[in-house]
Amino acid sequence: MSDAAQPGAAEVRAAAEALKNALDRHLEAVERRSAEVGDAADAARAEAAVHAAFDELAAAGEAYDEVLYDVYDEVTPFEIPGGDSMPPYAGPEEPGSLSVLVRRDYTVVEPQRLMAQAQRVTALDPDSADADEEALEGPFAGSGVHAALSVLFGEYEPDEIATRHGEFGLEEGDSTLWVIAGEEPAEPGEWLASPFEAADPERVVCRFDVSAVFDEEEDLYDEDGGGGPGGR
Structure with missing residues (x-):
């Protein structure tokens, strides 16, 4: 450049x-929503206006932070989370059911350790080895990463693997948990063919994200006295 x-x-x-203008518009939208006494449609429009103003405020804050750093090597003392990651909630006001969707990413950093752990499981429980061998239509633990993963995830709960991932030769990556609202409980077996089609962002009641990028951002702001000049 x-x-x-x-x-x-x-x-x-x-x-x-x-x-500054985005701050004013956001406050005005919040005040209008607070004073809203109309019907449900009016309330929904007021809520949507607040979300739109929030997104605009987040974008303006990020733009100011970027140009402030580029020109003056300085950062703002606050952080506005990006509002465009999730759309406004459009699910039922009183959910009749909930779906909890979890994604956890791992890197296989020590395949031999992974397969050795699977071998220990099958040595203690030969029946589990037979079941996994039949399901995979091939060799079981100790002969490949795919088979070892099948054995370990069949033996341990996902939360236990998350806690002990290092023992299994895995390195933890990003993870997220979404709680999604529904009207009625699904029938047994109804969604098994397409289990993640229900991941509608507009029905997310709450979500929890874990990522190394958050730690990196904190470290950048903590350098040189915690976000002062040059602390980005």
Whole structure:
């Protein structure tokens, strides 16, 4: 990028003004929602306006933070989470059922350790080895990572694997948990063919994310006295 294209003081001031305006619009939307006395449709529109203003505020805050750092090597003392990761909630007000969807990522960093742990399981419980061998239509634990994974995830609960992942030759990655609202409980076996089609972001009541990127962001802000000049 040429020097002429680099942002300067004027761009920082413009971003600051945009952030101030976004703050005003967000507050106005919140105040309108608080004063809303109409029907459910009016309340829904007021709620949507708050979400839209929040997204605008988040974008303006991020833009200001970026240009402030580029020009002055400085950061803001606050962080506005991005609001565009999830849409506004559009599920039932009183859920009749809940679905809990969990994703945990792992890297297989020590395949031999993974297969050795699976061998220990099958040595203690030969019946589990027979079951996994039949399901895989091939050799069981000790002869391949796929078979070892089948043995271990069949033997241990996912939460236990998450706690002991290092023992199994795995390295933990990102994870997320979504709680999704539904109207009626599903019939037995109804969703087994497509278990994750219910992952509708508009029905998410709450979610919990774990990622190394969050730790990295905290470390960047903690450098040089916790987010002061050059602390990004």
